Amino acid sequence: MTVQYTDKPIPRPALWGIIYRSSGSLWEGVKEEKFLIQKCKDCGKILHPPRPMCPACHSTEQEYVEASGKGKIYSYVTYNKSPHKAFKAPYSVILVELDEGPRVISNTVDVKPEEIEIGMPVEIAYEKIDDELTLYKFKKAG
Amino acid sequence: MGRNILEEYMNRKYDADIKPSPQANLIKDKTAIVGIGETEYSKNSGRDELDMACEAIKNAADDAGIKVEDIDGLETFTLDRTAMPFIVSTLGLKNLRFASEVSFGGGAACAVTLHAAAAVATGVAKNVVCYRALNEASGHRFGRGDGYAKYMISAPTPHYGYTFPMGFCTPLSWAGCWGRRWMHEFNVTYEQIGWWAVVLREYANKNPRAIFHDKPMTHEDYMNVQMIVEPLRLFDCCVDTDGAAAHIVTSAERAKDLKQKPVYILGAGQSAPIEQEIQTIYNRPVISGLFETWYAAHEAYRVAGVEGKDIDVAELYDPYSLGGIMSLEECDFCERGDAGNFIEGGDNIRVDGKMPTNTNGGLLSEAYIHGYNLVNEGVRQLRGQSYNQVKDPELCMVTAGPGVPSSAMVLRN
Ligand SMILES: [Zn+2]
Numbered sequence: 001m002t003v004q005y006t007d008k009p010i011p012r013p014a015l016w017g018i019i020y021r022s023s024g025s026l027w028e029g030v031k032e033e034k035f036l037i038q039k040c041k042d043c044g045k046i047l048h049p050p051r052p053m054c055p056a057c058h059s060t061e062q063e064y065v066e067a068s069g070k071g072k073i074y075s076y077v078t079y080n081k082s083p084h085k086a087f088k089a090p091y092s093v094i095l096v097e098l099d100e101g102p103r104v105i106s107n108t109v110d111v112k113p114e115e116i117e118i119g120m121p122v123e124i125a126y127e128k129i130d131d132e133l134t135l136y137k138f139k140k141a142g
Numbered sequence: 143m144g145r146n147i148l149e150e151y152m153n154r155k156y157d158a159d160i161k162p163s164p165q166a167n168l169i170k171d172k173t174a175i176v177g178i179g180e181t182e183y184s185k186n187s188g189r190d191e192l193d194m195a196c197e198a199i200k201n202a203a204d205d206a207g208i209k210v211e212d213i214d215g216l217e218t219f220t221l222d223r224t225a226m227p228f229i230v231s232t233l234g235l236k237n238l239r240f241a242s243e244v245s246f247g248g249g250a251a252c253a254v255t256l257h258a259a260a261a262v263a264t265g266v267a268k269n270v271v272c273y274r275a276l277n278e279a280s281g282h283r284f285g286r287g288d289g290y291a292k293y294m295i296s297a298p299t300p301h302y303g304y305t306f307p308m309g310f311c312t313p314l315s316w317a318g319c320w321g322r323r324w325m326h327e328f329n330v331t332y333e334q335i336g337w338w339a340v341v342l343r344e345y346a347n348k349n350p351r352a353i354f355h356d357k358p359m360t361h362e363d364y365m366n367v368q369m370i371v372e373p374l375r376l377f378d379c380c381v382d383t384d385g386a387a388a389h390i391v392t393s394a395e396r397a398k399d400l401k402q403k404p405v406y407i408l409g410a411g412q413s414a415p416i417e418q419e420i421q422t423i424y425n426r427p428v429i430s431g432l433f434e435t436w437y438a439a440h441e442a443y444r445v446a447g448v449e450g451k452d453i454d455v456a457e458l459y460d461p462y463s464l465g466g467i468m469s470l471e472e473c474d475f476c477e478r479g480d481a482g483n484f485i486e487g488g489d490n491i492r493v494d495g496k497m498p499t500n501t502n503g504g505l506l507s508e509a510y511i512h513g514y515n516l517v518n519e520g521v522r523q524l525r526g527q528s529y530n531q532v533k534d535p536e537l538c539m540v541t542a543g544p545g546v547p548s549s550a551m552v553l554r555n
Contacts, residue, residue: 012306013303020300049425075322076319077318093309118322
């Protein structure tokens with residue numbers, strides 16, 4: 001199954017009205033159905049979540065590499081009661097470890113909560129909410 | 143950066159090289175908690191938070207035997223919704239010279255005491271009161287996703303932008319995510335984690351202050367209650383509470399002449415190890431542990447010059463059962479990955495067990511005053527005033543919120 005929404009607004013990435021410069025690239029990429037991972041241009045360290053300075057070498061130069069979109073479920077939870085007026089329970093939230101290393105929070109597409117297992121291979125699937133927002137979700141790897 | 147944080151954590155070896163010497167620490171043994179106070183803990187106070195904060199502070203001053211006017215420092219959470227100026231004018235404080243607020247939600251629960259002690263030890267203030275008042279049950283419920291962004295966060299936090307749109311928006315679920323991984327890696331069962339809630343309820347049943355004083359709960363009751371966010375059930379959650387609690391910190395010197403037996407601060411520390419977020423820290427090499435708790439606890443041990451095995455009673459921050467359970471490992475009361483076995487059957491954390499823990503009923507069954515009620519219980523234990531009194535304890539470990547920049551302290555009598 002896939003997360004079902006109510007008619008109430010889904011929380012936006014700019015939760016407090018701000019999209020940080022370093023977060024912007026990820027969300028812009030997702031709109032074009034690309035998952036971009038931030039890397040330090042100087043030392044090559046993967047920076048996820050994205051940030052304005054590399055904590056290893058303090059460089060402020062970054063580049064972005066497109067992830068394969070493949071990964072494995074690293075952990076997950078299932079809400080039996082909805083914690084937020086925009087979402088209908090039950091639904092699951094998964095933590096996916098991408099093949100490139102970063103772990104991302106997401107939801108499953110076409111997977112029932114009881115089918116979810118740690119280690120399950122998944123691949124990215126995009127869900128267009130509206131013109132402003134596309135979300136990255138994961139389906140069973142085919 | 144030669145120091146590898148993961149190795150340090152996984153090997154349980156806290157690197158002391160770059161840290162100030164414990165001898166240079168002005169807080170250690172030189173500051174004490176001398177008064178504690180609280181309001182009634184309820185589900186619907188019918189009062190505002192200012193009202194409750196002032197009552198708790200007055201009770202703490204009376205308990206210490208100092209005049210309210212002699213309080214010259216105020217310390218609370220950034221999340222507290224009482225305005226300090228009104229505390230000053232309501233209590234009639236004439237000599238305020240120090241005031242501060244600590245961030246990171248429950249992670250501040252011991253940091254407030256540390257900051258108060260730092261002010262006292264450096265001579266900035268004489269008697270600092272730490273207080274926290276909240277109508278979490280009847281008022282601003284930040285445990286829900288809708289309320290969280292509004293009430294819980296004092297600054298915009300970019301990482302929530304990656305979780306809220308996925309419906310991942312409550313502290314319970316954030317904990318469930320690392321908690322599930324911990325259970326998976328160490329084969330911990332639902333039956334095992336249930337013992338935390340059961341033993342804490344036993345403590346609460348003997349503690350008249352506790353919200354769940356009159357409500358017994360068996361292990362079977364636990365297993366039968368609904369899951370809120372799998373893997374966590376209703377009885378794994380803290381009890382939303384209206385109330386306030388306070389404690390007063392002064393110098394060891396002044397403490398000698400006051401009403402109660404002083405409880406000295408032997409060591410305290412704050413921590414924010416690496417890849418720090420507010421509870422959604424999933425990009426550390428491992429997530430099956432509480433780095434912040436381990437670091438804060440070991441800083442407190444290092445300053446105190448003691449180890450986990452020296453502790454007689456523990457008050458561990460448990461906003462949900464797993465936070466408290468996993469803290470048993472991080473404070474070295476059992477091996478990493480062994481807390482499920484450690485609490486099975488409950489005896490190890492009961493009052494005559496290996497490590498009596500959360501002897502007031504904890505945040506699950508006494509009250510959720512953001513950890514302040516755990517500090518007060520730690521003080522009571524060391525004074526010999528607990529409803530679930532451990533026999534002659536000398537050292538008490540108190541921890542603060544897990545998964546956020548956190549804090550911990552070792553108290554001695
Ligand atoms: Zn770099």
